[in-house]
Amino acid sequence: NYIQLQDLVQLGKIGAGNSGTVVKALHVPDSKIVAKKTIPVEQNNSTIINQLVRELSIVKNVKPHENIITFYGAYYNQHINNEIIILMEYSDCGSLDKILSVYKRFVQRGTVSNKKTWFNELTISKISHGVLNGLDHLYRQYKIIHRDIKPSNVLINSKGQIKLCDFGVSKKLVNSIADTFVGTSTYMSPERIQGNVYSIKGDVWSLGLMIIELVTGEFPLGGHNDTPDGILDLLQRIVNEPSPRLPKDRVFSKELTDFVNRCCIKNERERSSINELLHHDLILKYATASKDDKFRHWCKKIKSKIKEDKNLKREALERAKLE
Numbered sequence: 001n002y003i004q005l006q007d008l009v010q011l012g013k014i015g016a017g018n019s020g021t022v023v024k025a026l027h028v029p030d031s032k033i034v035a036k037k038t039i040p041v042e043q044n045n046s047t048i049i050n051q052l053v054r055e056l057s058i059v060k061n062v063k064p065h066e067n068i069i070t071f072y073g074a075y076y077n078q079h080i081n082n083e084i085i086i087l088m089e090y091s092d093c094g095s096l097d098k099i100l101s102v103y104k105r106f107v108q109r110g111t112v113s114n115k116k117t118w119f120n121e122l123t124i125s126k127i128s129h130g131v132l133n134g135l136d137h138l139y140r141q142y143k144i145i146h147r148d149i150k151p152s153n154v155l156i157n158s159k160g161q162i163k164l165c166d167f168g169v170s171k172k173l174v175n176s177i178a179d180t181f182v183g184t185s186t187y188m189s190p191e192r193i194q195g196n197v198y199s200i201k202g203d204v205w206s207l208g209l210m211i212i213e214l215v216t217g218e219f220p221l222g223g224h225n226d227t228p229d230g231i232l233d234l235l236q237r238i239v240n241e242p243s244p245r246l247p248k249d250r251v252f253s254k255e256l257t258d259f260v261n262r263c264c265i266k267n268e269r270e271r272s273s274i275n276e277l278l279h280h281d282l283i284l285k286y287a288t289a290s291k292d293d294k295f296r297h298w299c300k301k302i303k304s305k306i307k308e309d310k311n312l313k314r315e316a317l318e319r320a321k322l323e
């Protein structure tokens with residue numbers, strides 16, 4: 001491992017998910033900021049630990065790529081703590097779900113309109129392009145299928161880069177299916193829910209759902225996902241109901257509509273492939289240097305919004321303390 005854990009100074013907490021917690025840390029020798037994910041593991045569960053170690057050894061071989069979060073190392077010391085630590089590249093605009101929640105807090109404060117999220121067609125095109133490129137690279141070079149495309153696993157930085165994280169690492173860490181999904185929306189494709197062998201096209205379905213969520217601000221399949229029953233109901237609806245679509249009460253370009261429709265085809269064989277989508281008009285329409293500039297500009301604006309939100313939250317907390 002290129003980084004030694006004792007050379008890290010922990011900064012703030014970034015977030016937490018089902019499997020672990022992510023914090024920002026400073027690598028003192030080269031003043032580099034990294035993201036540190038800690039996953040607690042059961043002490044004697046050697047099956048899971050062995051599987052994780054095997055999976056991480058695959059991830060370790062993935063070389064730096066513009067659409068993949070760079071992996072810096074994984075650590076497991078059963079004598080100290082029952083946890084696995086993963087160090088990776090830090091993304092300064094965070095994940096797409098985080099950007100959505102910052103947007104929603106501005107809506108609540110009444111300073112931003114709730115008609116449209118910050119994700120316009122240009123940003124959807126750029127994000128989709130980055131996701132597809134990353135997926136294509138992982139599959140072509142390493143035969144890795146991501147399997148967990150969702151807003152919290154797509155990261156953005158202020159250089160205007162889109163990066164995938166959390167690919168190929170076992171979901172078996174978490175106890176049961178119900179536990180895994182309580183409180184999270186599921187982006188799983190119908191064929192995967194039905195237990196059929198699934199291919200990289202499952203990730204295309206997830207991308208489609210993610211786009212609908214980014215433009216509307218809401219997970220498209222709705223429903224209650226905070227109980228095991230709610231989750232089972234949601235899974236059933238994904239399989240039985242018609243494909244999710246962009247909402248009818250707003251106008252979207254034919255390129256964006258067609259792109260989403262092609263991702264959200266329930267039958268895996270009819271769904272577009274990664275390669276087809278990489279050549280879709282929605283992607284080509286924004287593939288120019290001036291659109292790249294515009295997107296970089298958007299990312300910088302998002303970064304300043306995140307900072308502003310953090311300050312507003314801190315001020316509100318201070319006020320609450322005084323009262």
Ligand code: ATP
Binds near residue numbers: 088089095155
């Ligand atoms: P789940 O456990 O269901 O996968 P999750 O993806 O939200 O959910 P984590 O992977 O533990 O959970 O990540 C927690 C949060 O940390 C993410 O939502 C994201 O905002 C943030 N995060 C993760 N990795 C990074 C990173 N490399 N740079 C910046 N932020 C990150």
Ligand code: MG
Binds near residue numbers: 152
């Ligand atoms: Mg994640």
